[in-house]
Amino acid sequence: MQKIADYKKSCSTWTDLQKKVNDLKDFEELTYEDPSLLDELNNEIAAVTEKLEGLEFQLAFSDPNDSRNAIMSIHAGAGGTESQDWANMLLQMYLRYAEKKEFKTEILDMSPGEEAGIKSVVFSVSGEYAYGYLRSEFGTHRLIRLSPFDADHARHTSFALVEVMPDIDDDVTVDISPDDIKIDMFRSSGPGGQNVQKVSTAVRITHVPSGIVVTSQSERSQLQNREIAMRILRSKLYQMEMAKKEEELAKLKGTHVSAEFGTQIRTYTLHPYKMVKDHRTEYQSNNPDSILMGNLDDVIAAYLRSGLRHS
Numbered sequence: 375m376q377k378i379a380d381y382k383k384s385c386s387t388w389t390d391l392q393k394k395v396n397d398l399k400d401f402e403e404l405t406y407e408d409p410s411l412l413d414e415l416n417n418e419i420a421a422v423t424e425k426l427e428g429l430e431f432q433l434a435f436s437d438p439n440d441s442r443n444a445i446m447s448i449h450a451g452a453g454g455t456e457s458q459d460w461a462n463m464l465l466q467m468y469l470r471y472a473e474k475k476e477f478k479t480e481i482l483d484m485s486p487g488e489e490a491g492i493k494s495v496v497f498s499v500s501g502e503y504a505y506g507y508l509r510s511e512f513g514t515h516r517l518i519r520l521s522p523f524d525a526d527h528a529r530h531t532s533f534a535l536v537e538v539m540p541d542i543d544d545d546v547t548v549d550i551s552p553d554d555i556k557i558d559m560f561r562s563s564g565p566g567g568q569n570v571q572k573v574s575t576a577v578r579i580t581h582v583p584s585g586i587v588v589t590s591q592s593e594r595s596q597l598q599n600r601e602i603a604m605r606i607l608r609s610k611l612y613q614m615e616m617a618k619k620e621e622e623l624a625k626l627k628g629t630h631v632s633a634e635f636g637t638q639i640r641t642y643t644l645h646p647y648k649m650v651k652d653h654r655t656e657y658q659s660n661n662p663d664s665i666l667m668g669n670l671d672d673v674i675a676a677y678l679r680s681g682l683r684h685s
Contacts, residue, residue: 434678440506443541444499451533458491460532470668477501510677513639539609556580562591
């Protein structure tokens with residue numbers, strides 16, 4: 375039923391666009407009698423053209439998982455407070471991007487840094503083609519800046535690893551044997567109410583055969599945290615299975631790499647000059663501040679149009 379609804383929505387979009395084009399043809403005839411309508415006609419044509427370009431852009435979403443929601447994780451690399459602050463900057467960037475796209479976000483698990491920032495975070499992004507857009511963000515992100523945590527205000531390089539997975543619905547079967555998982559309960563280490571701190575509500579699930587470990591401690595209920603952890607585990611296992619079947623691990627998740635030199639997909643330079651460069655597409659921007667504020671449309675579009683996702 376969901377697929378039928380999606381197909382109907384897609385057909386309706388194109389038929390509405392065709393109707394709009396036909397209406398513009400009739401409108402054009404009116405401008406011969408009243409030239410003052412020409413500006414309005416041009417504005418309408420521009421709007422239809424923009425809509426058409428957007429629909430053509432969606433053709434890049436050919437993977438069956440592209441229409442799904444996404445589960446993202448960010449892990450601070452080596453570098454202590456510097457990298458933990460950078461991981462938090464990336465989190466804020468993606469939350470702002472999601473807000474601009476009218477996507478819904480939810481923090482599923484977070485481990486705060488000792489002094490600032492975060493060690494790691496897992497969050498969901500829900501919206502039309504959320505995974506299709508955000509899968510381009512998998513990889514190590516490098517930041518070069520003058521350190522706000524260094525007394526000498528020296529230049530530092532920080533790394534953070536971003537992972538993106540499709541959020542698997544109940545329509546996809548992922549077999550997880552109870553004998554293959556180990557479940558541990560512990561007290562939440564993050565900020566929260568007294569109940570969260572005193573009661574062992576946090577959940578850690580280890581999938582023994584694969585070695586995957588997932589945690590959830592964002593909810594006050596142990597049951598809720600267990601459901602979230604299983605949701606993340608299902609997505610991770612599904613992604614691994616799809617990669618195994620297609621023999622293209624990098625296509626779905628990419629090889630798990632260390633967050634350090636030589637593995638970055640994108641560099642954000644704030645000093646001595648300002649630039650963002652994507653090393654896969656050669657996309658460059660001289661306005662990193664705008665990108666860090668969540669304006670990722672251009673850099674993501676460059677990746678989608680590059681064909682790298684299907685190479």
